[in-house]
Amino acid sequence: MKALYIAATGMAAQQMKVDVVSNNLANMSTTGYNARRADFADLHYQQVTRPGTVSATDGTLLPTGVQIGLGVRPSSVSVVLAQGTPTLTGGDLDVAIEGNGYLEVTLPSGASAYTRDGALKRSPDGLIVTSDGYPVVPGITIPADARSVAINAQGEVYAYFDNQVQPQLLGQFTLADFVNEKGLEAIGSNNFLETTASGAPIVGVPGTDGRGTLRQGYLEESSVDPVREVTELIKAQRGYELNAKVITAADQMLAATTQVR
Numbered sequence: 001m002k003a004l005y006i007a008a009t010g011m012a013a014q015q016m017k018v019d020v021v022s023n024n025l026a027n028m029s030t031t032g033y034n035a036r037r038a039d040f041a042d043l044h045y046q047q048v049t050r051p052g053t054v055s056a057t058d059g060t061l062l063p064t065g066v067q068i069g070l071g072v073r074p075s076s077v078s079v080v081l082a083q084g085t086p087t088l089t090g091g092d093l094d095v096a097i098e099g100n101g102y103l104e105v106t107l108p109s110g111a112s113a114y115t116r117d118g119a120l121k122r123s124p125d126g127l128i129v130t131s132d133g134y135p136v137v138p139g140i141t142i143p144a145d146a147r148s149v150a151i152n153a154q155g156e157v158y159a160y161f162d163n164q165v166q167p168q169l170l171g172q173f174t175l176a177d178f179v180n181e182k183g184l185e186a187i188g189s190n191n192f193l194e195t196t197a198s199g200a201p202i203v204g205v206p207g208t209d210g211r212g213t214l215r216q217g218y219l220e221e222s223s224v225d226p227v228r229e230v231t232e233l234i235k236a237q238r239g240y241e242l243n244a245k246v247i248t249a250a251d252q253m254l255a256a257t258t259q260v261r
Contacts, residue, residue, distance in 0.1 A: 044070060053065060128141070
């Protein structure tokens with residue numbers, strides 16, 4: 001009886017959907033987080049009678065045939081790209097990306113990663129780094145005697161000093177864009193890695209060639225919609241229950257079969 005195995009694939013799929021929803025809800029307050037969505041596809045079909053099969057000596061063809069589905073499988077967990085709401089923080093190194101693009105950071109391994117988490121910090125040496133201590137590319141160092149820091153929409157970083165009227169330009173942030181952002185590999189800590197599916201990063205100045213701009217003193221909130229996620233959670237729970245009932249019904253049918261005398 002195929003119903004047992006088909007319903008089992010359905011229960012596994014709904015369980016995976018609950019896992020994705022729970023991860024979204026857990027990251028409601030994560031800076032720059034985009035919600036994930038579980039996508040599914042039907043499994044291959046058992047062709048009992050193929051469509052177009054000759055059914056009689058006069059050449060009559062079956063219009064549909066008999067194709068029995070064998071269940072469901074996960075096809076992808078994709079990122080729902082959406083702009084999070086910028087929230088005022090007042091931090092001089094907090095930057096929200098308004099539009100497309102990622103900040104490039106250097107991992108301890110020397111590899112490049114990409115993030116939309118603009119909660120930047122200053123290392124003991126004055127280097128601008130992420131909350132995990134990863135240097136932001138290009139490397140910009142803030143002098144120890146700088147009174148304040150200003151970052152404009154194009155990513156230019158200026159330092160103000162007590163003995164100078166005009167600010168000093170320290171450097172300029174760049175943003176990396178990708179042909180297929182959904183192809184990036186998430187590695188945690190709000191960081192992503194380039195993959196073959198995402199394509200190579202296209203790095204440039206903020207505000208050019210479709211890239212977003214930077215807003216100092218703000219952080220991008222998570223784009224998770226709690227109402228939608230709770231709705232998806234209820235749907236997944238009901239789907240799980242229905243598949244469980246199918247298994248119960250199939251078990252009762254098998255029990256009736258074994259009791260036939």
